[in-house]
Amino acid sequence: MITFGELLLRLSTERHLRLSQANSFLATFGGSEFNVAVSLANFGINCEFVTKIPTNELGERSLEEIRRKNVNTNYVIKGGKRLGVYFLETGASSRASNVLYDREDSSFANITLEDIEWNEVFNDADWFHWSGITPAISNNTALICLKALKEAKKRNITISCDLNYRSKMWKYGKEPQEVMPALLKYTDIVLGDIDTACLMIGQPKLNPDYNNLSKLPALYEEMLSKFPNIQTMATTLRYSVNASHQKIGGIIYNRKEIFKATLREVIPVVDRVGSGDAFMAGLIFGLLRDEKNYQYSIDFAAASCCLKHSISGDYNLVNIKEVEGLIKGSGAALVAR
Amino acid sequence: MITFGELLLRLSTERHLRLSQANSFLATFGGSEFNVAVSLANFGINCEFVTKIPTNELGERSLEEIRRKNVNTNYVIKGGKRLGVYFLETGASSRASNVLYDREDSSFANITLEDIEWNEVFNDADWFHWSGITPAISNNTALICLKALKEAKKRNITISCDLNYRSKMWKYGKEPQEVMPALLKYTDIVLGDIDTACLMIGQPKLNPDYNNLSKLPALYEEMLSKFPNIQTMATTLRYSVNASHQKIGGIIYNRKEIFKATLREVIPVVDRVGSGDAFMAGLIFGLLRDEKNYQYSIDFAAASCCLKHSISGDYNLVNIKEVEGLIKGSGAALVAR
Amino acid sequence: MITFGELLLRLSTERHLRLSQANSFLATFGGSEFNVAVSLANFGINCEFVTKIPTNELGERSLEEIRRKNVNTNYVIKGGKRLGVYFLETGASSRASNVLYDREDSSFANITLEDIEWNEVFNDADWFHWSGITPAISNNTALICLKALKEAKKRNITISCDLNYRSKMWKYGKEPQEVMPALLKYTDIVLGDIDTACLMIGQPKLNPDYNNLSKLPALYEEMLSKFPNIQTMATTLRYSVNASHQKIGGIIYNRKEIFKATLREVIPVVDRVGSGDAFMAGLIFGLLRDEKNYQYSIDFAAASCCLKHSISGDYNLVNIKEVEGLIKGSGAALVAR
Amino acid sequence: MITFGELLLRLSTERHLRLSQANSFLATFGGSEFNVAVSLANFGINCEFVTKIPTNELGERSLEEIRRKNVNTNYVIKGGKRLGVYFLETGASSRASNVLYDREDSSFANITLEDIEWNEVFNDADWFHWSGITPAISNNTALICLKALKEAKKRNITISCDLNYRSKMWKYGKEPQEVMPALLKYTDIVLGDIDTACLMIGQPKLNPDYNNLSKLPALYEEMLSKFPNIQTMATTLRYSVNASHQKIGGIIYNRKEIFKATLREVIPVVDRVGSGDAFMAGLIFGLLRDEKNYQYSIDFAAASCCLKHSISGDYNLVNIKEVEGLIKGSGAALVAR
Amino acid sequence: MITFGELLLRLSTERHLRLSQANSFLATFGGSEFNVAVSLANFGINCEFVTKIPTNELGERSLEEIRRKNVNTNYVIKGGKRLGVYFLETGASSRASNVLYDREDSSFANITLEDIEWNEVFNDADWFHWSGITPAISNNTALICLKALKEAKKRNITISCDLNYRSKMWKYGKEPQEVMPALLKYTDIVLGDIDTACLMIGQPKLNPDYNNLSKLPALYEEMLSKFPNIQTMATTLRYSVNASHQKIGGIIYNRKEIFKATLREVIPVVDRVGSGDAFMAGLIFGLLRDEKNYQYSIDFAAASCCLKHSISGDYNLVNIKEVEGLIKGSGAALVAR
Amino acid sequence: MITFGELLLRLSTERHLRLSQANSFLATFGGSEFNVAVSLANFGINCEFVTKIPTNELGERSLEEIRRKNVNTNYVIKGGKRLGVYFLETGASSRASNVLYDREDSSFANITLEDIEWNEVFNDADWFHWSGITPAISNNTALICLKALKEAKKRNITISCDLNYRSKMWKYGKEPQEVMPALLKYTDIVLGDIDTACLMIGQPKLNPDYNNLSKLPALYEEMLSKFPNIQTMATTLRYSVNASHQKIGGIIYNRKEIFKATLREVIPVVDRVGSGDAFMAGLIFGLLRDEKNYQYSIDFAAASCCLKHSISGDYNLVNIKEVEGLIKGSGAALVAR
DSSP: OOOOOOOEEEEOOOOTTOGGGGGGEEEEEEOOHHHHHHHHHHHOOOOOOEEEESHHHHHHHHHHHHHHHTTOOOTTOOSSSSOEEEEEEEBBBBBBEEEEETTOOOTTTTTTGGGGGHHHHHTTOOEEEEEETTHHHOOHHHHHHHHHHHHHHHHOOEEEEEOOTTOOOOOOOOOOHHHHHHHHHHOOOOEEEEHHHHHTOOOOOOOOOOOOOGHHHHHHHHTTTTTTTTTEEEEEEEEETTTEEEEEEEEOOOOOOOEEEEEEESSSSSSOTTTHHHHHHHHHHHHHHHHTTTHHHHHHHHHOOOOTTTTSSOOOOOOHHHHHHHHTOOOSSOBBO | EEEOOOOEEEEEESTTTTTGGGGGEEEEEEEEEHHHHHHHTTOOOOOEEEEOOOHHHHHHHHHHHHHHHHOOOOOOOEEOOOEEEEEEEBBTTTTTEEEEETTTOOOTTTOOOOGGGGHHHHOOOOOEEEEHHHHHHHHHHHHHHHHHHHHHHTTOOOEEEOOOOOOTTTOOOOOHHOOOOOOOTTTTTSSSSHHHHHHHHHHOOOOOTTGGGGHHHHHHHHOOOOOOOOOOOEEEEEEEEHHHHHHHHEEEEEEOOEEEEEEEEEESSOOTTTTTHHHHHHHHHHHHHOOOOOHHHHHHHHHHHHTTTTTTSSSOOOHHHHHHHTOOOOOOSSSOO | OOOOOOOEEEEOSSSSSGGGGGGGEEEEEEOHEEEEEEEEHTTTTOEEEEEEOOSHHHHHHHHHHHHHOOOTTEEEEEOOSOOOEEEEEEOOOOOOOOEEOOTTTOOTOOOOGGGGOOHTTTTTTEEEEEETTTTHHHHHHHHHHHHHHHHHHHHHHHHEEEEOOOOOOOOOOOOOHHHHHHTTTSEEEEEEHHHHHHHTOEEEEEEOOOOOOHHHHHHHHHHHHHHHTTEEEEEEEEEETTTTTTEEEEEOOOOOOOEEEEEEEEEOSSSTTTTHHHHHHHHHHHHHHHHTTTTHHHHHHHHHHHHHSSSSSOOOOHHHHHHHHHHTOOOOTBBBO | OEEOOOOOOEEOTHHHHHHHHGSSEEEEEEOHHHHHHHHHHHOOOOEEEEEEEEESSSHHHHHHHHHHOOBOOTEEEEOSSSOOOOEOOOTTTTTTOEEEETTTTTTTOOOOGGGGGGHHTTTTOOOOEEEEEEHHHHHHHHHHHHHHHHHHHHTEEEEEEEEEEEEEOSSSSOOHHHHHHHHHOOOSEESHHHHHHHHHTTOOOOOOOOTOGGGHHHHHHHHTTTTTOOOEEEEEEEEEEEEEEEEEEEEEEEEEEEEEEEEEOOOSOOOOHHHHHHHHHHHHHHHHHOOOOOHHHHHHHHHHHHHHHHSSSSSOOOHHHHHHHHHHHTTTTTOBB | OOOOOEEEEEEOOOOOOOOOSSSSSEEEEOOOOHHHHHHHHHHTOOEEEEEEEOSHHHHHHHHHHHHHHHHBOOEEEEEESOEEEEEEEEOBBBBBBBEEEEEETTTTTTTOOOGGOOOHTTTTOOOOEETTTTHHHHHHHHHHHHHHHHHHHHHTTTTEEEEEOOTTOOOOOOOHHHHHHHHHHTOEEEEEEEHHHHHHHTOOOOOOTTGGGGGGGHHHHHHHTTTTOOEEEEEEEEEEETTTTTEEEEEEEEEEEEEEEEEEEEOOOOOOHHHHHHHHHHHHHHHOOTOHHHHHHHHHHHHHHHTTSSSSSOOEEEEEEEEHHHHHHTTTTSOOO | OOEEEEEEEEOOTTTTOOOGGEEEEEEEEOOOHHHHHHHHHHTTOOOOOEEEESSSHHHHHHHHHHHHTTTTTTTEEEEESOOEEEEEEOOOOOOOOOEEEEEOOOTTTOGGGGGGGHHHHTTTTOOOEEETHHHHHHHHHHHHHHHHHHHHHHHTTEEEEOOOOHHHHHHSOOHHHHHHHHHHHHOEEESSSSSHHHHHTTOOOOOOTTOOOGHHHHHHHHHHHHHHOOOOOEEEEEEEEETTTTEEEEEOOOSOOOEEEEEEEOOSSSOOOTHHHHHHHHHHHHHHTTTTTTHHHHHHHHHHHHTTSSSSSSSSSOOOOHHHHHTTTTTSSOOBB
């Protein structure tokens, strides 16, 4: 499993404090594609994380983190100016969480085509995962993403993508719809909701009703019409009462049928950052375990996502037994003792 | 904007610990009238806070706090014995929050009539805000409050009051009903529920049904019968499931009509201390922006109050955009990124 | 009041962190029977805690803890190898709390029959409380438990037991049903649900419907058929939405009638460890205050249990006034100030 | 052993922070006479602490602290307004530590003659310890101190006093020299340096040279001329390089001979508050163990004091073995493992 | 007093942890010229800090900080990309402290000539302070520095400069000796050692012996030969035993005479970052109080610097009384109580 | 590089607190042989750590730690009962640090001969490092140690040993002198002082004077007379003023000549646990780099050891450049910026 993306230093406040109140920051790490790798490593999948980090103390620290979480570092490039940072204040009740990016000019943002030898990276690889964040960072990262996808496709590697639209990014002069369609062309499995996909490929919104299952295939098909290569599309269903109270489910469409996971209440939300990545990793794991068992995949994805909301930090620190335990409905209420 | 009151050192436990469990206290500051000033400063209003603090290190520290929160310190008097303190344990679920006051003999409690030159304070002032806490502290503070109100009235300054009944105060030998009526006579805008007002002015309780809007004007009128000067009365609607789960709304009555804000669920409550002050500040801001738009005022007040419950500490650290965002219903569930 | 059991060092993570994330542990103490003693001491009952602790620094620290919580230490034996430890990660939402025991070979586990002079311990005693955890630790502790029960019975001391089934214990080669029946024979008051009791005494499950009050006496009688000495059996009713959201009630059966406490919502759960002990202590307190008022006892037990969920650590740090306040429904929503 | 004095809540900053920098305070407890009692309890002496605390949560918390440290609470009176507080910033290098008292009007300061039944307190007592802080608090505490001394003298109880001059106290209208002589008249053992004693009894300073041992007896005699009852006077020798680097020794004079302890370097100073109390407790312990072995007493006192500087908080948390280890010079440099 | 420079978010580890060990960072603020302003404000001098900060949450937070420390914000420009950050690990013993800059492309680094209206800034100003860090940041900041100096000179404003050589900066393509001479031409008072000055103005090193006072005037003159405008040059004397143990003194030369401050031991060093700024502020304060009393100035500067080493964070949080207390040698060893 | 030993969870108090004061513990990891591996990995050496850990959450956590510190985990065996724990209170000034072991019955203590396939472990290995702690744990670990040494010898692998005498261990019924000689017979390089070696091999003490270099060869030879295989013996020189102030040097003897490193002051000691391991790793690194350059080896060892005292936790987190910087005497006093 190859994932490619940026690893950021995450500086978050404690106890729902606002950034203006912080006298200290919790220092952890995260990044959508790395979060997916960590989750998959916890499920026993052998993962490589391809990225670029600076040669300073924070770069070294991030490397320790990758190793610690059991993700391989064979294709971590060193060099460039700085490690990207994001500041996070975790919201509560009616106040949303807030991310302040400080990631411009990071080592990863300035990565060059020469930095990565995809030939080596993809040697023996069976899956390549990317997300819509990478082409949102810089023109460079978008170009490298395209190259990686072409190289992966050549080798018949399965390709998955989490659309991951971020309104505070895409600031380098291109809009998603100018960049994403060319990338999605090579992709086999996509995670995202229909309207985010429409936005990213420059189509008008379709306003899907995810409760009306029978009408969904047509909508997915309309949206995917120019993407014959996409064989599977999944959507996280998230209904939000407020920042601390959400309902999480999921849908998967294999261009024939719709499969739906149980909707679960999440209250309170300990940390929702990374919950989409938890969904993505659950989905990949499910498809890896049994590529035809779409019901298992979407169940595993939704339960993973649900559990992630209870865990502080970007990563979903759960194992297969815990995810399957939730699917079977065994009791979170009991203290395991 | 002039606010007058006491600034206290707040020593609170973390993680819902009881006072008996505390090995450390978080040290912040607060006081009803100062909280209102901070909130208004965050909304862009130029505020002075009139108070008295000791000349020791804690007095200096509190002065730093006032400046930090962008409230002016031109009328902060220095002297006296000590800074008042309150200890707070934040409840959860079925256990209520608990305040332990240690504020007797504070510099503010022993403030004298000579300490404040209201002539200077009110020069150029357009609004004076006080609360029922100040006359509850000591005979001195009650007398100075009365003087301030007379001086403000003379200059046609708008006067607002939050009734703020505190059962653990009023210990200097006078009951609220002996003191408050004379003070409320000068007041234009009052925040409080009908029965608290009755208690404070020595009238029998009226047991209002705040859901029965059509009957409310008569009840407000009965309660306000001896206070022709009061032009506007607002009431925070608070329905409590438990200490962590509340529903917040609000009502405003302009002696003609009733306007009501949407009731919103608050769960979990991060810190409800200061949420009444957040309501008061929202109300003042709304009336300052458009004194005839009662609906906007009550909406802004209730949404401010609602947001405050998500913020640790006494102050409501939100801006106009965030309050209006909540009024419009935009999503606390989304991470802003 | 005599309670007998093990005192453990509790090392718990903060902020719902998983054990794998912990860079520090909060160090507190707890153990089912000690928790009961602390709770009773808070209700004004004079308690002795009989246990064995090592002579090292952690033993001394645990002794400080017993004294601090106002429990007598006259029968705390010193010696043996080590203090038992348990690691706790507090779950949230759909993730269960998790206990990792590290208590093998503790001073208490290796306690010997000679260590305790029951003749002295029971001199003047009126009540003896034990729980199903003690005989689950080791053959030694089971044997001493039996001895204590016989000695207590001889002196007509009231005996209570919390069944406290722990699936991660009972590892010394005996099953509960081989040990517990002989112990329960001497017991007057038992806390536990019907099916846990069945499991522990080796009877088939009865699948009781606790909402069907009229059928319960027959089920309790069936389960208690071989235990004529048990005069009272109580059951904590716990309905779990998830790890953070529970509903707590209780039932008591005096071999004639059923009495039921109000079911209360608990959300959020701050810490549910020790909530059963809080129930047990409330039950004992109620029966001590008025042994015929079963309604008061079960109300007091259920309200105690409910409040415990709001308190961090093993102990229920509430007083009689607070428990009775909750029974009367006075408002957790108000800040006491 | 009876000690009599005030117990204060100590709120100290971490990491040498100034009070103006503090966002939290470490909450511990201390008070000169209580510190002596804790130290003696650690040496195995049975101690009662006579004091007055309020009936609120902080009073309860302080009571837990007394029990925890193994000091008896039979004569802890409950009532009055508040628990005294002191704020502490621990200095470093060339910056002195700084104490901000907030102890006026405490329960102890307003204690009355009727509050304590000395007849009961002194029943079976063999030693009474007081310090110069108690009569510095208020006229009440000075009067009660006098009464206690008279009652103790009547019963031939050994009386010790630490002069403990505090320049920020003595604010109730009397100077030490108006109060202390009458109290010292009843005292058998005094700790203090010669010039502090002169100041407190209203004599001119004598500028002793503590290195010139042969001249010291005459100086002690001159100072003690009006106090024939004082049989032993000890002096802590403290040479300060800066706030983090001190040299600690001690002298004892039995009105015949001088005995001197080794001078030891203390670097760094972790917390010097309470180091005088550690000296006092060491002195009492030495005299209790062998009242004629002045050398042992002064060695034990100085080594105790020295060790205290390495311990955070007011109390000297060391045992006899550790103090004697230091006297014998065994190695602080080794890790005990 | 006008100071001009960059304000950085400082993220430092606790307890001497290395950056690779940090799980959290203490968040404070600092920057050489701001540190000088804070120190002067603590000495009662009215200061403006001219800088540029971003319009995001961290910019707002830094603005709160400036106000809090009693420095005026009238000329704080808002805009640009980001707030500069520096990471700090505080060394100990034989391990040096280490700074990791992450300040490229900050709002201040990209400040433009149009951003500041020096005409307004210098209206009524009597002193302008800058440091060698500002022209080390970017070509822009160097140009603006030059403009400010010319404008200040025009108005006969006293100009001071701390040479502040930073080897990790000066990365925009120019060497100090290409930039600094033109700036120093306008400067009246310079802080720096002779060889740093030589390096910055492109002269060969002079290897001064600061103990040989009689030879120093000639060396200072040689170095200052092309800078007739510089009337006063001061040098911090710092002898380092290791990262925790230093000796601090100072020298001032008024182009006639040398004045020297007492050398003081500093052990342990709590935080030496900002100690040069503390020296600078002490120097300015001394010269402001009595511009002819060079001995007072250098004494005040060296004692300020010495005290700073005991204080955590960039700022020197001491008042005049504390600095003068150290000059007089009053005792850091005593606890002020 | 193969190292073999136990990895312990280290629970240490903060701020020099005693164990009895701790309300939380910092959780890190350490163990003599692992500490050596981490240090070598920081110097760029490829290391395997052979150990046994339990399959629970703490075992997983320790595995994350090994990976994080860049040590290979190919021969980490999983199974057994528990992870060994040690509690640490860090002393200061005249109070020694104190270790409380809770490591009995750990997975490693109960490791069996069958658990490790030395044939695989030693395939390609060039160096094997063990310490005197491993045979002190249990009979099992002593036997496995012997087997490992025999296997290593067979393959001509260089073998190093740190004698590491621990008085609180060796509790399984054998004395060091019954076990160690057989193990040392296979060892090439030994770290330890002469008298510790004598004690461990059952020889009378020799009371060496390490300042008298000319007499040392004879003493080393006397001690090593029965160990012809030992080619190199090194000794850490540690002179302790107190727990916070030490002097560190070192000596190496190649059975021909003595080489000595500079003695360096260490003040303050941040954490001395692991400083011997830092010495050992420095020694190995020096010998690996240039096996004939004994002066470089002992310099590198002593400087590594010296730096370790400034670092919190068991590991020496420094790189080659930092060690060589200290050897060259470049300034710890400067802030690297």
